Amino acid sequence: MIRNRLQWLNTMVTEPYYFFHFLLFFSYLPIRISSSSIFPPHISLRILRREIQAFLAFSILAFVKMVREETWEGFIADALLFGKAFLFLLALYVDYHLALWYMLAFLVLYIVTQQPAFPVLGAVNSMTPLQLESTLIEGNTSRFWLVEFRSLCSSTCVRLSRNFPELSITYTNKHLSFGLVDLGLFPNVAEKFAISLTGNVGLPTYILFENSSEIARFPGVDFVAKGFHPPITKEYLARHFDLDRLFLEYLNSK
Template identity: 65%
Template sequence: MMEITWLNQMVSEPYYLFHFLAFFSYIPVRCSAAQVLSPQFSSHLLHREIQAVITFSLLTVVKMVKEETWEAFIADTLFYAKIFLFGIAMIMDYHLAFWYMLVFSVMYIFTQQPPYQSLGTSNHLTPLQLETLLSDGNTSRFWLVEFRALSSSTCVNTSRFFPELSITYSNKNLSFGIVDLGLFPNAAEKFGISLGSSDKLPTFILFESGVEITRFPELDFVAKAFNPPISKKLLCRHFELDRHLLDYINGK
């Protein structure tokens, strides 16, 4: 079932389809080049290709262990694959390398990695719907809201966290919502989010009875090299989701 899902995405998503075609194109190019290259150069090129494959495989294994989401793993893997393909193409012929650079640039401009599709138990909200829910005393006491813009690679890479957290922690007292600032950019200023700063997205805000009580990242947050990446564990700790769940269970 998983294989069928990936095949469907490969065909239907331009991001995956164009990457597959770009990488696959190296095979006929390599076969054609083998007929005109000298035996010495072909042996040298084959040696470099083997080195590239081994190094790429090691990096892929490391990323598979370190990355928490498939979206981030795929993005990093494709990035490394493009670097190695460009390097091998440069050894073969610099014209081919620049052709690949042009192809990758066009894909970057016109295609976008699709985010995680499932919503879990979270709700897609417009800013007006969110304001209505926050002001309505009959809804959940707590609302944890993710403000995202899917033009941001960080938002795509972390798009799996929020739905999975909602499945575990949503209850009658705590609800989860998602606001797409790519569709509603004017709402960013109202909630104190800077769209011009990539380190501010995604932003997660916890509301209690319609009033913001905490957010991540904080308003005075400064992006640094040693800041921990967004993870489910970090969000659980910051918003004390385990405590909220225990309070709900004990209060039944």
């Protein structure tokens, strides 16, 4: 667990996505300090009040998101979004030229960087479509395979990338294994497993196989057709695929 946290902290420090975001946020400090000598004292005081209000509002929103979000990836994505919004509004209050500069910087950042997924796979087997097919057909490893089909081009997949590895650590046994197929690398496999890539509504998709036969999936076809589905959490996935029952069946068979 400590090793996973250290690896996650190292990702936070070294990933360009996080590094350049923090660089842009902290760039406001020297800009603001240098501009204080330009504005009259009453204008500087008024700006300081707006900055305090923005900081308090950001802190409240971040706290609410921290309580509601199940993964750190989701919380960080929301926190950075709120931070960019408040930074733009503050810059607009100071000078619209500064606001335009930040808007351009955030646009470039959105184009050239991408939020990284949770770097730890836990007990998940990263597989190619050929490896998945041969594993399911041969059936000489596990009776059940729960497979996540995701694409790191989808922000939803990135936000939820922590759930599946942590779920695998809890439930992996000799009868149940966990697999991962990256549809960003193998998009053609989506059609084979009837996964919709339109608007990323069907991502991530989880399919439970028993002896090469699909017995359950999430989201279902009805959810994809409606364009929404219930929030994906570890608890919801465990209930949907009845993982506790499968785990108890394995323990009773020993």
